[in-house]
Amino acid sequence: MTLALPGPRLLLAFTSALLPLAALAASPAPEQAPTIPAEVYAPIAMEAGTWDAEITFYEKDKPSGTATGVQVNTLLLNGHWITNDFTIPANGKFPAYQGHGVWGYDPVAKTYVDTWVDTNDGAVRTDYGYWQPDEKIMTWSSKQNDGKGHFVDYRIVEEFKGDTRIFTFTQLGIVTPNPHPLVRIVFTRRAEDKAAG
Template sequence: MNLPKPLACFYLAAAILGLPAMALAQEGHPVPKPSAEHKILAEDEGTWDATIKSFMAGPDAKPTVTKGTEVNTVLHGGLWVLSKFEGSFGDAKFEGRGQFGYDPAKKKYIGSWIDSMSPTLAVLEGSYDAKTKTMTYTGDGYDPNTKVKYTQKMVTTMKDDGTRVFTLYMKFDGAGDEIKFMEVDYTKRK
């Protein structure tokens, strides 16, 4: 069946924007509620001051240290955390945006990340270790300048004193071991 183009666009937009879930809710079906996994993500809500250590000259070189700010907001409904990061690397201004949630079908944390220094979207999957309060996301990427594929690992460990440490590791195809690229110490504002 061929639908007129405006009608086909409407159905596509409805599917993407979640109208099926809204229709179910109007018919009395329950709207998904945040799970324990979503509540772990919600602990990141708020404004965080960041001290960024970049190891762009290699893991054995002295890191470049800069400052930044991250603001995390829990989307209405409690299923997603939206992240906005602003800072700098050397003299270059840096902005990044992320969205993070939990996929109950996959039983994995999921997320995406874009920033002002990368032309590609990072799609991430992760897990949480409750004993160490550590969230680990991994995702594959591709550097369009060098044509090299890489795997990135993002590890965040929460501390009880309102701080957390984020570490970014990268492993490039054909380059051997995983390399520590960045470490960010965060302090949550009161």
């Protein structure tokens, strides 16, 4: 019995098919994604649902007007990120407002990161957050160009009180970093969403 050797074309095809497998075997094993403790994602879940907003605006550190709005917050399926959609209808003093954000825990930056755009801003705002689990307070910091060549520092403090959240947005002075309130919002979770919190 004569043993037939594969022709050059068949041998080349066979060798080409094995090359990717050889490269895969030689490549280093992929790094394991870092394990994030479940409690890191707790404040994200606490914000889910539909919230009615009572808003107080400030000018020169004094209340200058009020409005009402609605914020709808939707968790992504894995619970690691949440989208925020906030609307305030126009009233006699203020035009209609709409804002959209997404935030969660960034495992690369190793901190909470929020990105926000709205009908007031000339640029995307990125906030970096610090969570105090015992007090249930999230403190956000950001720096944004004011359109006049200055980078302005902002602080946002969000206090979680079950079905109520108190959100205070302040600007830090450029010369001295004294906080100046810009907006205070009391969010109340709608009854049908209370089970989410």
